[in-house]
Amino acid sequence: MKLLNLQRRMARAVMTPLTHSERMRTVAPDGRSMRAVASQIIKPNDRLTSFERLEIYNRQYWFRVLSAFAEDFPGVRAVLGGRRFDAMAKAYLIDCPSQSFTLRNLGSRLVSWLQKHPSRAGERQNLAVDMARLEWADIEAFDGLREPSLKPEDLAGVNPAKLRLRSQPYISLLALRYPVDDLLLEVRKDSDDLDVASNAFNERHKRKRVGAVAKLNPSAIFLAVHRLDEDVYFRRLDREEFAILSALQAGKPLSAAIESALRGSLIAVADRAAHVEKWFHTWAALGWFCRLEKSPKNEKAASRQ
Amino acid sequence: MPANRFNGHTDYGIGIGLRSPHYHHILTRKPVVDWFEIISENFMIDGGRPLRILDQILEQYKVVQHGVSMYFGSAERPNREHLRRLKTLVQRSKTPWLSDHLCWGSVDGRYTHDLLPMPYTFEAARSTAQKIREVRDFIEIPVAVENVSSYAEFHVSEMTEWEFLNEVAERADCGILLDVNNIYVSSQNHSFDPFTYVNSVPAERVAQIHIAGHSKYRRYILDTHDHPVIDPVWKLYARAIERVGHTATLLEWDDSIPSFDEVHDEALKANRFLASASLAAAV
Known part of the structure; x- marks a missing residue:
């Protein structure tokens, strides 16, 4: 058997979902006999069958x-x-197996997957999607790139009508329906407090809090x-603040971003x-904007002053 | 060998894995440690706290990179994004050599995040060696491959594991990270003599040695890195040191991690074997 063929067969077997009792299935969802798959590629030994070795x-x-x-x-x-x-x-992991060398990216497709599979979250789908968006943004913020921050002197003589500001790559802007922050x-505090309180108490407290948030009218x-x-921090923004930052992230020039955000x-x-x-x-104090690129657009904006 | 072309002609002593529960202790107490091994993938990121901590560690300590997902044995070619990030980290850490496993774990762009065993075939040896050469040419530092623990053997295998390791290392002209705990675990799972394995490895290619603990179940042993090193593994280590000399040695402890001092003390037990190797070399 060729190397690629063997690896495909074994990977398919290894990634086959387990039974409810967390054992290897005897028949895969597509009808393959897992005993047959195992015995075709793996040797048994004096203690374990091929199936049992693959099951590990x-x-x-x-x-x-x-x-x-x-x-x-x-x-x-x-x-x-x-x-x-x-x-x-x-x-989710059946539909979206890892496509990255790092487990850090395992949840990168969760938000879009949850939106396509509302039944997986039941009545709390919107709340679950909001929370998934926040937790993925948290991962991105934790180890995202920080570029040199914009300094006030960088803006000297720049025409705001042409100026395009870029926010730091680690920043995510989220419009959410629930106060999931x-x-x-x-939830995290409950986990941190596990040493001093019982697990059952924390689970009850968590359920109560989630229930209370789920009952809120979305706003x-x-x-x-x-x-x-x-x-990593979660900072609440005013509606207009959010709109300006979103417009800038979308590549709008500064004046246009402010104008559109304040309309209405x-x-x-x-x-x-x-x-x-x-x-x-x-935003400047928090270092949210990157230094200006020496792009033709911004150069031109500066030279026209 | 103490210093050879596979470990960048360095002569490192006893190291331990750099793990997050110990960051605070290391940065505040600054214990004397010969070197730390980092898991490359934990730092192949764009920014944030992990890189800041790594930079602080690099100010005080020597660091060697150890990877878990290059998958030299996977039939597909190296992932370019992975290589680019790995090289960026190599330039940051100044690791004298880089290690990863003689295994596979991804196929058709899907990752299992496991160290899956190789079929010991000549085709696999050729393909694996080619990939090791590609990686080494790209990152421009010596590469050492580590033997893994395994729980399965393939019908298609044409040689023993140690013959396969030697075949790959020769073809790739690369170093070996000899994990004596993995040899022990596999020897128990596959019923071979672990000393035959240790005695068969080309001593001149050994760049580094790993020691670790494992978990014993009724019908097999799992490589869990959550216990002290057991005596039979120390005996294998002693034999390895006898053959290869005073070699950079690292204790892996990745789960149920005890205090820094407990991990370091366990690693330092290797000194008794290294001391006798130094003595033998001097005589």
Whole structure:
């Protein structure tokens, strides 16, 4: 048997879902006999059959990916409850096996997958999607690239009508329906407190909190998931603040981004300039914008002043 | 060998794996440690705390990179993004050599994140050696391949595991990271004499040695890296050192990780064997 063929057959077997009792299936979902697959490629020994030897790898695969996935999404687990989360995780990992050399990227397709499979989250689908978006943004913020930050002097003589600001690659801007930022912090606190409180108490508390949030009427919250001094933070944003940052991320020039964000705003016209100034001051202090690229667009913007 | 072309002509002593539960201890207490081994994939990222900690470690300690997902034995060609990130980290860590496993774990772009055993065939040896050469040519430092623990053997195998390791190392002209715990685990699972394995490895290619603990079940042994090293593994280590000389040695402890001092003390037990090797070399 050729190397590639053998590896395809074994990988397919190893990634075949386990039974409910976490053993290797005797018949794969596509009708293959797993005993036959095992005995065709793997030798038995005096203690284990071919099937049992293959099963060691089959179980290790699922234990590894499920535990890595659960570690990355404790918030989604709290929203769905343990049993539903486990079923969802298995279904997700069957549809979206790892395509990366690092387990860090295991959940990269969870948000879009959950949106396509609403039944996996039941009545709490919107809440689960919001939480998945937040937890994935958290992963991205944790180890995303930080470029040199924009300095005030970089902006000297630049025409705002042409200026295109780029936010740091580690920042995610999220428009959410539920206050999942508070909920996730509570879930994490519960996990941290496990040493001092019983597991049962924490599970009850978590269920109660999730239930309370799920009962809230959906109302938009705007969030920037960012990093400061290597810690990840969730920062609530005003609607207009979020709109400006989103427009800038989409590549709009500064003036156009501000103009479109403030169109229809409830902020009094007289107060808008002060708001914009305050927001930019905060964003600059947090280092959210990257230094200007020496792109023809920005060069031209500067030279016309 | 103490220093050879497969470990960048370095003469490292006893190291331990750099693991997150020990970061605070290491950065605040600054214990004396010969070197740390890092899991490359944990630092093949664009930014954030892990890289900041690595930079702080690099200010004080020697670091060697050990990978878990290059999959030299996978039939597919190396992933270019993986190689690019690996090289960036090599330039940052200044690792004198780089190791990864003699195994496979991905096919058709899907990753199992496991160290799956190789079929010991000449075709696999040729393909694996070619991939090791490609990786080494790209990252431009010596590469050592590590023997893995295994729980299965293939019908198609044409040679023993140690013959396969030697065949690959010769064809790739690469170093060997000899994991004596893995040899022990596989010897128990496949009923061979572990000393035959250790005695068959080309001593001049050994760049580094791994020691570790494992978990024993009724019908097989799992390589779990969550226990101290057991005596039969120390005996294999002693024999390996007797053959290859005073070689960079690393204790792996990846699960149920005890205190830094406990891990380091366990690693330092290797000194008694290294000391006798040094003595023998001096006589």
